Structure formats: structure tokens, C-alpha cells
Amino acid sequence: MIEDGNAAVRLRGISARFGSHTALEGVDIDVCEGEFVALVGPTGCGKSTLLNVVAGLALPSSGDVHLLGETMKGPDRRTGYLFQQDALLPWKTALDNVAAGLIFRGEDIKEARLKAQVWIDKVHLKGFENHYPHQLSGGMKKRVGLAQILILDPNILLMDEPFSALDIQTRNLMENELLRLWQEDRKTVLFVTHDLEEAIALADRVVVLSAGPRASVIGDFEVPLARPRDVMEIRLTEAFLEIYRRIWGILRGEVMKSYAR
Amino acid sequence: MLDKHKVRLYQIGLLVGSLTLWEAMARYELLDQFFFSRPLSILSRLFELLATADTYRHLSITFTETLLAFIIGTALGIGAGLWLALAPMALKVLTPYIKAFNAIPRVVLAPIFTLWFGLGIASKVALGVTLVFFLTFFNTWQGVREVNPVVLANARMLGAGRGHLLRHVYLPSAAGWIISSLRSAIGFAVVGAVVGEYLGSAAGLGYLIAQAEGVFDTTGVFAGMTTMLVFVLILDWTVSRVERRILAWRPAASAGEEMI
Ligand SMILES: Nc1ncnc2c1ncn2[C@@H]1O[C@H](COP(=O)(O)OP(=O)(O)O)[C@@H](O)[C@H]1O
Ligand SMILES: [Mg+2]
Numbered sequence: 001m002i003e004d005g006n007a008a009v010r011l012r013g014i015s016a017r018f019g020s021h022t023a024l025e026g027v028d029i030d031v032c033e034g035e036f037v038a039l040v041g042p043t044g045c046g047k048s049t050l051l052n053v054v055a056g057l058a059l060p061s062s063g064d065v066h067l068l069g070e071t072m073k074g075p076d077r078r079t080g081y082l083f084q085q086d087a088l089l090p091w092k093t094a095l096d097n098v099a100a101g102l103i104f105r106g107e108d109i110k111e112a113r114l115k116a117q118v119w120i121d122k123v124h125l126k127g128f129e130n131h132y133p134h135q136l137s138g139g140m141k142k143r144v145g146l147a148q149i150l151i152l153d154p155n156i157l158l159m160d161e162p163f164s165a166l167d168i169q170t171r172n173l174m175e176n177e178l179l180r181l182w183q184e185d186r187k188t189v190l191f192v193t194h195d196l197e198e199a200i201a202l203a204d205r206v207v208v209l210s211a212g213p214r215a216s217v218i219g220d221f222e223v224p225l226a227r228p229r230d231v232m233e234i235r236l237t238e239a240f241l242e243i244y245r246r247i248w249g250i251l252r253g254e255v256m257k258s259y260a261r
Numbered sequence: 262m263l264d265k266h267k268v269r270l271y272q273i274g275l276l277v278g279s280l281t282l283w284e285a286m287a288r289y290e291l292l293d294q295f296f297f298s299r300p301l302s303i304l305s306r307l308f309e310l311l312a313t314a315d316t317y318r319h320l321s322i323t324f325t326e327t328l329l330a331f332i333i334g335t336a337l338g339i340g341a342g343l344w345l346a347l348a349p350m351a352l353k354v355l356t357p358y359i360k361a362f363n364a365i366p367r368v369v370l371a372p373i374f375t376l377w378f379g380l381g382i383a384s385k386v387a388l389g390v391t392l393v394f395f396l397t398f399f400n401t402w403q404g405v406r407e408v409n410p411v412v413l414a415n416a417r418m419l420g421a422g423r424g425h426l427l428r429h430v431y432l433p434s435a436a437g438w439i440i441s442s443l444r445s446a447i448g449f450a451v452v453g454a455v456v457g458e459y460l461g462s463a464a465g466l467g468y469l470i471a472q473a474e475g476v477f478d479t480t481g482v483f484a485g486m487t488t489m490l491v492f493v494l495i496l497d498w499t500v501s502r503v504e505r506r507i508l509a510w511r512p513a514a515s516a517g518e519e520m521i
Binding site: 055057075077079080081083085086087088089090091092093100101103104105132134148149152 | 411412414415416417418419420421422425429430433434436510511512
């Protein structure tokens, strides 16, 4: 683990308790600037809780969060958060959803819409800018969500199982799209998923959380796969299978434990 | 589509049928016309009323009272609902008082309002406001409480401040609740105006009805009631137009709970 230097996200001893239930205990994670880190763990271990803590939406019961070298105190403008559930404003069109962040930050509406149009095109939603979220497919909504965040040019990107509700083809398309966008300026990414294949295909590093309660980090693996990657093809390579086997060796036990509960 | 026509046909059939039955029973003296009047004489009375200039003065007074009660009541209700939903401490302190006030039957207030505000418009508006206020207040409050927490968190992460959250999240989210309350509110505003007039005034639809009642003019009472009915239907229709426009973002299934 990197002790000093350029950690964009530094978590130290994070614990999260809900009443008598301790979801997370003593979680330490570092994410370097420009690094794409995937966080895997069985369902219910506390991944969303941890991401909420990093986002500043929830306070940890104990522990510290440092973002870009400073102690975090509440939601930070340099952080973008793509939620697991639908989070678009249902009463705004796709275009206005993408423009929303700029307007909240005081930009002129016309200006914001112009910039939003550029991002609508970038995520291949031309022609859908005036559709409301309920008129869009699951994949399209995720694209709007992605554009909504990236337009604000955040330093840190938090993503909570963003593609888990999509069918497998749409999902692979979105993963490739994400990599393409990320490749442009390599933001710091903390990407939560319960899908190990997705984690390896996307990330530079995979961090494994144990099954809850009292989940903590039990594995940290570099992913030595070249970029640019195509998520569909890279899954078939020998190097991918090799790293998959190593991580699965640890994760399997945790998944079994979470099933047994 | 066919089903819709069928329903409409049955609806009209029911209306025409029951009116015909009423008319026939009155003609053959199965119903005492003194107590029940009959549709055709009510209709001719309506035409008489429509031909009288004074009727429009009464109507415009009731309309003014209704509109004022509606506007003031909903504005206060929405304001208070938003404020209390976002200030949990104030809500806790005020809850028992709100419940107590809401438990008072409004008709009881009418004489007091007449005492305070006189026989004119103001006392009727006050009565209507007490009816409309609580309705929109409770609906707004409920709407705000039902804001999707993920959407709210997302807006906050995107940089929304308090004012932005109010305008871009809470209000539109509560809009469905607020607007569904507007349709009932317009009815309540009419009730406030008419009941207020009925209990003590010198003008308005309620006054006309009370006058007719005073001389056992059943036809006049029914004519007044019919006028009020049409009046409410027109206002209701107007509000439903506005509703459809504001809620355009909704999936059709949940926006289209149309009764008529
Ligand atoms: N607000 C809450 N109140 C009580 N328990 C919670 C709350 N949020 C999460 N939990 C519990 O914490 C654990 C972790 O939840 P979560 O972070 O959603 O897991 P994951 O995202 O890994 O599936 C679960 O056991 C869940 O029941
Ligand atoms: Mg989760």
C-alpha cells in the first residue's frame, strides 16, 4: 500500500455502525491520483456505505477520510458520484439533467445547456436530449448519469455498481464507453462492484472486502493488463484468467460466508 | 377507446334517465313538487337567472371569494408545508397545535369570522382559507417527505444548495401531491364561500340559495345548486389543465388518473 505521496483518496480506520450492527470495521484504502481502483466484496458487506462515507454523504462511526491531501468535511465539489439506483431528476429532460450541476454551480442556463449538449453527444444520446428519464432505457439513463457527473470535471469519481442493473450486452458497451471516457483524462476512480470480472476488466487495482459484519480489506491486487482494453476481449486472455483465479481464491470464501448467513 | 365511448354513453344515459324519472314522478304527483320541484322548471328558472343582470353580480362575488380563498390558502399551505418539512424542530413543536386547529369544524368559525371581518367578502375568504390551507399544507408536507433520498443525495453531490434543492428537488417532487390537492382545494374554496354567504351575507350564490330557502322556493334552491355545480366543474377542469401541463414529465400511467 502507498503510504505517502499522491493519494487522492485515503481512508484510515473507517468503521460504520448501524445501531448494534457493525457493517465496516477498520477499513484502510488508498487510491492514487489517476488510478482506477475497483472495490469488490459480497453483496451486503458495506460497499455502498463506504462509498457514501467517501462522498461525505454519511459520517463514519470512526476513522478519517482524506481527499486530495485534505481532511474531508462533507460533500466535496471535486467528487462525482454515480449512484447504484436511479438518481436522475425525473422532472428534468436528459439535457437539463446533464446541465443541472453547472446550474447549481452558478452557471448561466443557456451556457450550461450548450455545454450539456456537447456531453449528450459525447455519450451518444443525440436525439434524446428532450426525453424525460422515464422515457429512456436503463443504459441511456446511466449515460445521462455519467454525463451529468463528468461535465463537472471532478477529480475523483465514485461509482457504485453503476451497470449492475443492465443486461450483459449493454453492460459491456457501457464498460467500454467508461474506459474510453476515462482514458481521455484519467481521473481518480473508485469503482464498486460485486462482479469480479468487471472489476478486473476495468481497474488498475482490485481491492477485496470481506463479508460483513465487520467487513475490512482482505486483499489488494495489481491488474497487470495493458491499456487500452476491450472488456469483452480481455476476458479471454490468459493473463486475465490468471489474475481472476488469484483473486477469486480469496473472494470465494467471503461470498460463501455471505450466503451462509 | 371503445370502452371509453361506452362509459360515456352509460353516463349520459344515467343522467337523462334519472332526470326523466324525476320529471315524470313529479308530473304524476308521485313526488310533491313543493318539496322536490322538477327538472324542467329548474331549467326554466336557470334561464331566467341567466337573463337577470343581478345574477352575474352574485356570481362574480362568489367567484372573487373563491379565487381569493384558493390563492391565499394554497400559498400559505404550500409555504408552511415546505417550511415545516424542512425544519423538523418546528414541526415537532407545532404538530399538536396544527392537529387541534384542523379538528375544529369550519362551520363553527363562520359566525366568528363574520364578527371579525363583517358581512362582506373578507369573512367568506377567511372561511375558505381555513379549509384550503390545511389541505394543501398536509399534501405539500407529505410530498416533501416522500422525496427520493437518492435523487436528493445526487443533487447535493452535484452542488445544489438549499435554494436549489427547494426549487429543483423538493417542489417538483411534491408537485404531484400539491396539484392533486389543488383540485380538492378549489372545491373547498367554493364551499367556504358559499357556506359563508349562506350563513350571513347580502350577496353571492349562497345568499341566493338562502333567500330561496327562506320562502320555500325549492326550484330556486335547486337552480342555485345547479349553478354552483357548473361553477365547480369549470374551475376543476381549469385546474386539471394546469395539472397536465406541470406534470408533463411523468409517465402517462400515473398522471392519468382521470375520473371524467
Ligand atoms: N441506513 C442503514 N440503516 C441500517 N443498516 C444499514 C443502513 N445502510 C446499510 N445498512 C446495512 O449495512 C450493511 C451494508 O450495506 P451496503 O453498504 O448497502 O452493502 P453493499 O453495498 O455492499 O451491498 C448491510 O447489512 C445493510 O443492511
Ligand atoms: Mg450497494
